[in-house]
Amino acid sequence: MNIEYRRPTKEEWPLFGKAVSRGFGNHPPTDDRSVERWEMFRQALSPVGAWDGDQVVGTSGSFVSETTIPGGAKLQAALVTIVTVAATHRRRGILTNMMRRLLEEAHERGEPISTLWASESIIYGRFGFGMAGQHHDSTIMSEKGVFTHLPEMSGSVHYADRARIREIGPDVWTRTAAVHPGMPQRSPGMWQGDMPLPEAESKPEDRRFYGVYEENGKAEGYVSYQTIDKQFGMGESDLHIKEFIAATDVAHAALWRFILSIDLIEEVKFGTMQVDDPLWWMLSDPRQLKRVPYDAIWLRLLDVERALSARMYSKPIDVVFSVDDEFCPWVEGNYRLTADPSGKAECRKTEDTPDIVLPAASLATCYFGSVKFSDLARAGRAVEKTAGALLQADRAFAAEREPWCPLHY
Numbered sequence: 001m002n003i004e005y006r007r008p009t010k011e012e013w014p015l016f017g018k019a020v021s022r023g024f025g026n027h028p029p030t031d032d033r034s035v036e037r038w039e040m041f042r043q044a045l046s047p048v049g050a051w052d053g054d055q056v057v058g059t060s061g062s063f064v065s066e067t068t069i070p071g072g073a074k075l076q077a078a079l080v081t082i083v084t085v086a087a088t089h090r091r092r093g094i095l096t097n098m099m100r101r102l103l104e105e106a107h108e109r110g111e112p113i114s115t116l117w118a119s120e121s122i123i124y125g126r127f128g129f130g131m132a133g134q135h136h137d138s139t140i141m142s143e144k145g146v147f148t149h150l151p152e153m154s155g156s157v158h159y160a161d162r163a164r165i166r167e168i169g170p171d172v173w174t175r176t177a178a179v180h181p182g183m184p185q186r187s188p189g190m191w192q193g194d195m196p197l198p199e200a201e202s203k204p205e206d207r208r209f210y211g212v213y214e215e216n217g218k219a220e221g222y223v224s225y226q227t228i229d230k231q232f233g234m235g236e237s238d239l240h241i242k243e244f245i246a247a248t249d250v251a252h253a254a255l256w257r258f259i260l261s262i263d264l265i266e267e268v269k270f271g272t273m274q275v276d277d278p279l280w281w282m283l284s285d286p287r288q289l290k291r292v293p294y295d296a297i298w299l300r301l302l303d304v305e306r307a308l309s310a311r312m313y314s315k316p317i318d319v320v321f322s323v324d325d326e327f328c329p330w331v332e333g334n335y336r337l338t339a340d341p342s343g344k345a346e347c348r349k350t351e352d353t354p355d356i357v358l359p360a361a362s363l364a365t366c367y368f369g370s371v372k373f374s375d376l377a378r379a380g381r382a383v384e385k386t387a388g389a390l391l392q393a394d395r396a397f398a399a400e401r402e403p404w405c406p407l408h409y
């Protein structure tokens, strides 16, 4: 089997799009707007395809987005997307070859980290990605959403349309992203709907309702949702939150109160709830909020020195990590991380003896600060060589907020 790996040409782009849709069990949309948006996406994407003769048998790509890391700084991340391999060519190493090329190209462009959403949690660990952030798939019966605690609110929620969300969204998103490790920026093209992924509303049933929380004329948060009719218009519907972006705690509480005040709703579902969402603490009967955790943010470190030097640390640290990395050999090596009491750090390659030995995926898992090195060691995913090093690393890497990624790509 002679498979060629390369970027699709402009002429091949529609065929490439067809393979992406088929890989996820869809037919490609043919309306003019979708075709135009797919073409716009080409300009933002660094794709890698696999060809068997003139057939597209593998698709993948990444686009760059500034992503927040603990302490509030941002790193250019390669967001990996549209990964598919044709069922006719499965388990012959095509994904492996595409991933190698994607990650090498991202490294050459100087992107120090890469992130993705995984359709199955079995796929990406072998490529050095670690599960770096969980989300909650959550459900609550609307009638059980009774509050005992709410912060003081001086503003109010208003219904809005998509045009208004495009107007206020970028500022609200950027302010929200500043506190959430793992949250990428959304490009202007995405806000305008020129890129097909996040705001796709091509089918009538995808149409959303919007609410905006404002204080003194300034938007502080918004929510978008759909209602799914359960009884042919004769009774209650379920409400699915599609996006919930709040730049302040007050906006967050106000939008939850709005959602749980909507009439004729049986269940409210929110698939991408933050693990530290305070709704639980606002309810009179918290157990009514059903939360199922799942792996949401997968992270790959492509430049350990830059990634570890750029984030802030909660406690001083002086530890040498030995990082194993067969898939991206330039990452492999020993790294000394030192941080002072202000939280600022330096990370450099070293020949010094390691205190902790671990694979690249484990270091990535702990990077956003929501997973402890000691927990990974107990699972056999890291080894302590110097007593106390794991505890030191646990304390230093702890972050103020849990990672969160409301952008699905």
Ligand SMILES: CC(C)(COP(=O)(O)OP(=O)(O)OC[C@H]1O[C@@H](n2cnc3c(N)ncnc32)[C@H](O)[C@@H]1OP(=O)(O)O)[C@@H](O)C(=O)NCCC(=O)NCCS
Pocket: 023, 024, 082, 083, 084, 085, 086, 089, 090, 091, 092, 093, 094, 095, 096, 097, 117, 118, 119, 120, 122, 123, 126
């Ligand atoms: C996931 C997918 C891209 C894998 O492609 P592939 O070319 O078959 O993967 P490879 O042959 O490179 O697999 C590499 C290794 O991962 C394993 N692997 C890959 N996908 C796997 C899966 N879904 N389940 C179990 N093992 C898997 C392979 O068995 C192989 O293991 P080995 O090295 O021990 O032999 C393909 O199955 C697919 O298109 N799935 C549907 C779309 C999808 O889920 N895409 C991912 C979006 S995040």
